[in-house]
Amino acid sequence: MLILTTDEVAAARITESLGLVRGTTVRTRHWGHHLIAAFKGVVGGEVHEYTKVIAEAREEALDRMKAEAFALGADAVVGFRFATSEVAKNCAEVVAYGSAVKVVRADQG
Amino acid sequence: MLDRSSHAPEEPPPSEDELLAMAYADGELSAEEATNFSARLKAEPALLRLVAEHRALDVLARQVGLPExxxxxxxxxxxxxxxxxxxxxxxxxxxxxxxxxxxxxxxxxxxxxxxxxxxxxxxxxxxxxxxxxxxxxxxxxxxxxxxxxxxxxxx
Structure with missing residues (x-):
């Protein structure tokens, strides 16, 4: 399935809009990782513990959105975006959303 | 040039359950097949792990960047x-x-x-x-x- 940030699909024509699809998750890591991350906050540099949790949340939210699009029978998701916020301390909340559409190749009827 | 094919261990073909698990994880089963497979997942932990392993491989395959x-x-x-x-x-x-x-x-x-x-x-x-x-x-x-x-x- 194509996931695009653009509103159009190059070399294809949108034939039907199926509506909004989205996926959400909130993830965190165990207490030990937060402790190590706190020490890294003192000395500086990349905090791998949080890079990892953001990556996990990003992919999980994306998969949930794709599953919703699959269930609607979509060929692509256009206008795709990620949004993040913090619902609890040290938790990563990621929302993936876009518009599910059906498409045909531009050179087809 | 090395002939790797002569040393490559032959992998057995995937079982029917493995193929079904892959199709389920990829969302390629019909609604009826997916419902039946979901019912089996509740009763068969080994099948549940098979789907999870395939999903994990799929997620890792997206990480195309080289190590920094x-x-x-x-x-x-x-x-x-x-x-x-x-x-x-x-x-x-x-x-x-x-x-x-x-x-x-x-x-x-x-x-x-x-x-x-x-x-x-x-x-x-x-x-x-x-x-x-x-x-x-x-x-x-x-x-x-x-x-x-x-x-x-x-x-």
């Missing part, structure tokens, strides 16, 4: 004896001091005759309740770890 110099250096550091020794000792000392400290403080409070018995009973029930809640959350997480396809992601 800092990541290579960081993984080397993780193998360093001094680093491993100091972090292991740190965790052991911290875990022991916290767990023994909580146990001793709880014991002293519960056995302290100067504190009214109802207060001690309530405090004991509270500590036990917290321990039970933590235990159930921990048990659930430990069971879910093998089924979490995102746990190998690094960035």
């Amino acid at each position: 110099p800092a990541e290579i250096d960081w993984s080397d550091l993780k193998e360093d004896r001094t680093y491993r020794g100091t972090t292991a000792a740190g965790w052991i000392l911290l875990t022991l001091s916290v767990s023994i400290g909580v146990a001793v403080a709880s014991g002293e409070f519960l056995l302290d005759d100067t504190v009214p018995a109802p207060t001690r009973v309530l405090a004991g029930a509270g500590v036990l309740g917290l321990a039970l809640l933590f235990g159930s959350v921990l048990r659930r997480r430990l069971r879910a770890i093998p089924l979490d396809p995102y746990r190998h992601l690094q960035r």
Whole structure:
């Protein structure tokens, strides 16, 4: 399935809009990782513990959105975006959303 | 040039269940097939793990970036004896001091005759309740770890 940030699909024509699809998750890591991350906050540099949790949340939210699009029978998701916020301390909340559409190749009827 | 084909071990063809698990994970089953397969997943833990493994591979396959110099250096550091020794000792000392400290403080409070018995009973029930809640959350997480396809992601 194509996931695009653009509103159009190059070399294809949108034939039907199926509506909004989205996926959400909130993830965190165990207490030990937060402790190590706190020490890294003192000395500086990349905090791998949080890079990892953001990556996990990003992919999980994306998969949930794709599953919703699959269930609607979509060929692509256009206008795709990620949004993040913090619902609890040290938790990563990621929302993936876009518009599910059906498409045909531009050179087809 | 090396002829690798003559040394490559022959993999057995995937079983029907493996093919079904892959199709299920990829969302390629029809609605009826997916419903039937979902029912089997509830009864067959081995099948559930098969789907989880396929999903984990699929997620990892998206990570097309090459390792960065800092990541290579960081993984080397993780193998360093001094680093491993100091972090292991740190965790052991911290875990022991916290767990023994909580146990001793709880014991002293519960056995302290100067504190009214109802207060001690309530405090004991509270500590036990917290321990039970933590235990159930921990048990659930430990069971879910093998089924979490995102746990190998690094960035």
